[in-house]
Amino acid sequence: xxxxxxxxxxxxxxxxxxxxxxxxxxxxxxxxxxxxxxxxxxxxxxxxxxxxxxxxxxxxxxxxxxxxxxxxxxxxxxxxxxxxxxxxxxxxxxxxxxxxxxxxxxxxxxxxxxxxxxxxxxxxxxxxxxxxxxxxxxxxxxxxxxxxxxxxxxxxxxxxxxxxxxxxxxxxxxxxxxxxxxxxxxxxxxxxxxxxxxxxxxxxxxxxxxxxxxxxxxxxxxxxxxxxxxxxxxxxxxxxxxxxxxxxxxxxxxxxxxxxxxxxxxxxxxxxxxxxxxxxxxxxxxxxxxxxxxxxxxxxxxxxxxxxxxxxxxxxxxxxxxxxxxxxxxxxxxxxxxxxxxxxxxxxxxxxxxxx
Numbered sequence: 001x002x003x004x005x006x007x008x009x010x011x012x013x014x015x016x017x018x019x020x021x022x023x024x025x026x027x028x029x030x031x032x033x034x035x036x037x038x039x040x041x042x043x044x045x046x047x048x049x050x051x052x053x054x055x056x057x058x059x060x061x062x063x064x065x066x067x068x069x070x071x072x073x074x075x076x077x078x079x080x081x082x083x084x085x086x087x088x089x090x091x092x093x094x095x096x097x098x099x100x101x102x103x104x105x106x107x108x109x110x111x112x113x114x115x116x117x118x119x120x121x122x123x124x125x126x127x128x129x130x131x132x133x134x135x136x137x138x139x140x141x142x143x144x145x146x147x148x149x150x151x152x153x154x155x156x157x158x159x160x161x162x163x164x165x166x167x168x169x170x171x172x173x174x175x176x177x178x179x180x181x182x183x184x185x186x187x188x189x190x191x192x193x194x195x196x197x198x199x200x201x202x203x204x205x206x207x208x209x210x211x212x213x214x215x216x217x218x219x220x221x222x223x224x225x226x227x228x229x230x231x232x233x234x235x236x237x238x239x240x241x242x243x244x245x246x247x248x249x250x251x252x253x254x255x256x257x258x259x260x261x262x263x264x265x266x267x268x269x270x271x272x273x274x275x276x277x278x279x280x281x282x283x284x285x286x287x288x289x290x291x292x293x294x295x296x297x298x299x300x301x302x303x304x305x306x307x308x309x310x311x312x313x314x315x316x317x318x319x320x321x322x323x324x325x326x327x328x329x330x331x332x333x334x335x336x337x338x339x340x341x342x343x344x345x346x347x348x349x350x351x352x353x354x355x356x
Contacts, residue, residue, distance in 0.1 A: 006051035006121050009033045011041040011067060012083065013059045017108070021054060024110050025117060038062040042070055049075060052120055054104075054113075056083040057091055065095060072099040077128055079120040083108070164210075180297060185210035186345045187293035188286075194333045195289065201257070205286040208261025212290060215245025215262070239274050242266055261286040265294070270324045280327075288327040292318060292334050295326070296342075311339045 008030045010021045015036075022032040033050065035041040037059055045053075053071055057064035068080050082103040084092040092103035101120040104113060188209035192202050216224055219241055223234045230238060246263040249255055264278060264287040271279030299314035309317070315335060322331040 005029065005031065007031050007033065008052045008054060008117065009035060009041055009044060009050040011035045011038065011053060011055035011064070013037060013056065021113065024113065028114055030117070038064065038067040041067055045071065045075065050078065051124060052079045052081065052117065054081045054083065057088050065091065065098070068095055068098055068100055077124060079124040081116055081120055180301070181210050181213065183346065184294050184297045186348065187297055187342070188290050190337065190341060190345055191289050191293050191330065191334055194337055195330065204257040205261065205289065207255060208258035208286050209290045209293065211245065211249065211258060211262055212265045212294070213241065213245070214248055215241035215243065217248070218244040242275050257284065257286060260284045261290060265290050268325050269327050288330050292326050292330050311342065
């Protein structure tokens, strides 16, 4: 592949060499510019970029090695050929490590000059084409990644909307609990904030709290809505809902840690919970936070079998169960949250989801 019309800059302190090279390369199709030293060469390149620089190594003042480094630093795609005397061949070889394409040994043979010139320019164009291809490829990857992310975001939003509809239906099914799932999810976020949970984890914790009872979809209405006490067999059936919820959600990849919360939200700090009897920090942190928030909401909400407790009575009961049902560190943080903070969350939920 011949690269015609590429400009070549010839740099040599010997006028005869500049003239011979310039005339020869012009005949084979390359316009040439000449410079008598390295600094002049840099001045010419600043105003008129060239595809190839052919430079002598030994010149008065700044030599060809300095020029090579300066050109590669300023125009990395410009090819450079070095001209050297036989006894400078080791210097020329070192120049290859600095980015020179090749070197020519004096006395120069014009056919070798022609071949070296064409080869250097061909390599230059291959490098430029490859770089252009890589940039184009990177642009396409960025564009397609953005489109994929948009699609994933849309899919995630659809999942969220679908799951929110399921939870709303579940809350409506257990109409006495009102907006329990939304409320306890917001309580869990408030408690997570107070514990200093990173923002990146808070969304997972919110989702886990919001979806905690999704498994009750698989529990019979007779058991779920029974006004009296459950029998032992009915309790066994009710205790299946964390596992049912896990099975429903485990295929939804973006939920991640939220699924583990759903599975373990009835575990107790002392290991007496279900379904696995996990103890202490074996229980995911999100589930330990949730259990305190859930207990507070349950106790401060009217139920068919009792009236709501006061916030202070609920706080006293949670403190009593610290270390047994609840993580003491979470309880300690819970007790520092004011009743006003809880009421603010309740107002937000009520405004977004008015009772019908």
